[in-house]
Amino acid sequence: MTVLPQRRHVAVACLFLCCATLGDSVPDPRIRDTLMQLEASMQIGGNLVLSEAERRLGTYIDKLKGEELAQADFPPALHFFKAKPLIRKSPLYSLLQKMPKGGVLHVHDFSLVDVDWLVKNVTYRPYCYICFTYDQSMRFLFSSRLPKPLPQCSPWMLLESLRAKMENATSLDTSIMTNLTLFTEEEPEVVYPSQDVVWKRFEQSFQVIWGLVTYAPVFRDYYYRGLTQFYIDNVMYLELRALLPETYELDGSTHDRTWSLRTYRDITAQFVAEHPDFFGARVIFTVHRGLNESMMTQAVEEAMKMQRDFPEIMAGFDLVGHEDSGRSLWYFRQALSLPAERGVSLPFFFHAGETDLEGTEVDQNLLDALLFNTSRIGHGFALLRHPVAKKLSRERGVAVEVCPISNQVLKLVTDLRNHPAAILMLEGHPLVISPDDPAMFGATGLSYDFYEAFVGFGGHSSHIGTLKELAMNSIRYSSLSPRLQEQALALWQRQWEKFVSEILS
Structure with missing residues (x-):
């Protein structure tokens, strides 16, 4: 659209x-x-006509933001792990938590829920086994009997029995939590000195979480809990990047991708029925960009079938993983051309431009994403270096899914005031704000990223109109049909008016 x-x-x-x-000595x-x-x-929000109530609230928001900008320790200039406690104390952050933020259009399936819930809820369930890898990590598996040994891993131990042998299981829980997230209270710049180091740990954390969340009962509970956490943060709609993994039961039997997609559909319907002011969720099926060409062809074939069979929940297709070390979109051009060749509608939502490697094959993913008619651009950090791609994305209304905290933690930018999206926001480029992998970064919901964008990207220029248009963009640039977008915007407008009224009173 x-x-x-x-x-x-x-x-x-x-x-x-x-x-x-010209020729005037003193400009008029x-x-x-x-x-x-x-x-x-x-700039974004610059042309909105605001009501009297919105203008009054805007004055109050400007005052709060002015206080943030005057701080000696300015949160967007700090690494998020250091800024988080400062942000939590911020009155502006508290206000943004209450604000109806519309939809989240870029978030990954296994980083929805805070790791505290995973450790205290999931790992305390019966039949949970743990083993410790030779690279100082761990793996989990639920099983009704002792699992088969894994290579490069210690013998499996029943977690319940291991905790019973310990005088204090808190240290074990802390160790598990540390392995499930990048968040650290140590100096993050020392712990993660380079992109290679942080990405290695990032992908390792997903391997740790895998055995927990692909256990079918946890898979269902985890997704419901994720919807709940975003709902509490006043998000009304989700588009989930999902690997649709094979899930398993206690007896070792497994379910295929269709089961996973059907489960997302059914739990979404249940959640909407229980929370009528939540609009829903859709799934963008993802595969890792490290696949070979034949595997990618098979994945696209499967995506087309799921798009046909589950049009109400299936939004489209994407590639995930470290862009710098993965294969380019152009490498997979034969597989990605299949839908168009067959006259099949399979929307693409490509990660592209999540890199600072200028002039490489990977750096061309932005142009290639647009050549393949991507519906949105995931991250688009490199967009300012590609004037043609920038012009095309603007003219076509291809929004950039900006993930401020992710880009900072994964070492693309240090001070968020220098993020390329600060320029795009001033130019009124189509943007949406998203959290990417909040649980991995020690965050929940969308409010932290909204804060970083509003205060860090926006500086003194952003205002209530910026907040309003960014929230509306998350519905306008969603994969919803025009009719459903209209319904979602009407629901959001009612929530927005209630928010404005309640804050003012």
């Missing part, structure tokens, strides 16, 4: 006004004011 503001008159007016000042202050107003109107 294309949602483009009409800004041609801005360029014409700027040209006229600039020409009008009225022209200066007009240019500043034109520039302000270009």
